[in-house]
Amino acid sequence: MWERQHEQAADKIYFMCSDLGGFFLKIAQLLAKPDMAPAAWVKKLVTLCDQAPATPFDAIQLVLEKELGKSIGEIFETFDEKPLGSASIAHVHRAIVKGNKMNVVVKVQHPGIERLMMTDIRNLQLFALYMQRTDIKFDLHSITKEMEKQIGYEFDFKREANAMERIRCFLYENNKKSPVLVPRVLRDMVTKRVLVMEYINGIPILSIGDEMAKRGINPHGKIAEAAKQ
Structure with missing residues (x-):
């Protein structure tokens, strides 16, 4: 049960940090460590270390x-x-x-x-x-x-x-x-x-x-x- 709750929370945090960007992305990266958050959070948030939302190439x-x-x-x-x-x-x-x-x-x-x-x-x-x-x-x-x-x-x-x-x-x-x-x-x-x-x-x-x-x-x-x- 708790694992499922962690997965749902990880999804919400992922999308929130992705949308807000800036310092919130940095916080997500800090949380993406095994000693900082539940495994489900780490698995989801670790992708923001090098697969964060991209800026359009023109910019x-x-x-x-x-x-x-x-x-x-x-x-x-x-x-x-x-x-x-x-x-x-x-x-x-x-x-x-x-x-x-x-x-x-x-x-x-x-x-x-x-x-x-x-x-x-x-x-x-x-x-x-x-x-x-x-x-x-x-x-x-x-x-x-x-x-x-x-x-x-x-x-x-x-x-x-x-x-x-x-x-x-x-x-x-x-x-x-x-x-x-x-x-x-x-x-x-x-x-x-x-x-x-x-x-x-x-x-x-x-x-x-x-x-x-x-x-x-x-x-x-x-x-x-x-x-x-």
């Missing part, structure tokens, strides 16, 4: 071309209009760069998403202040302020590119063969709202369990242990 194209100062056709030989994934902040598309034919991934923010999400968080801060003055004797407001700060960082793709490069340098300086691959950033194609990096084929982290089972790999066996070395 994404406007952001991309405005940020890079050129048309898609001037920069890319091919550009897949269908996104590889869509999450709370950005779309991800595959493309091939003109000239060097490099396979890349293009990460583009949903138009207006920063303003929408920050508005949601500030509304939450007002609610937190109200709750503190009435029922809850706990500093909820400080938590929401920290959320505003940390989530705000996610809207700066230049900052993200810098972090990727620092991690990549550290891994390759300290390992002859790094066990972790970090995509190379195309520096001349990085802005606050657009990030272009090399494409690396792989398995989404959320699908690793299923992929291991498909390949007959015991997650506690020798192969899995060797991969952790």
Whole structure:
């Protein structure tokens, strides 16, 4: 009985967060963890980590071309209009760069998403202040302020590119063969709202369990242990 109730609740939360977007999508992603919510919720909400409602390509194209100062056709030989994934902040598309034919991934923010999400968080801060003055004797407001700060960082793709490069340098300086691959950033194609990096084929982290089972790999066996070395 409870499982059915959880499934119904998961559907309602999924559609509510999908419709509202912004910070509500971020909350859904946070809830999509086995230690945060019932299994039925996790199964439903985890899809919003990379299969959130997509923004029409025309709107994404406007952001991309405005940020890079050129048309898609001037920069890319091919550009897949269908996104590889869509999450709370950005779309991800595959493309091939003109000239060097490099396979890349293009990460583009949903138009207006920063303003929408920050508005949601500030509304939450007002609610937190109200709750503190009435029922809850706990500093909820400080938590929401920290959320505003940390989530705000996610809207700066230049900052993200810098972090990727620092991690990549550290891994390759300290390992002859790094066990972790970090995509190379195309520096001349990085802005606050657009990030272009090399494409690396792989398995989404959320699908690793299923992929291991498909390949007959015991997650506690020798192969899995060797991969952790």
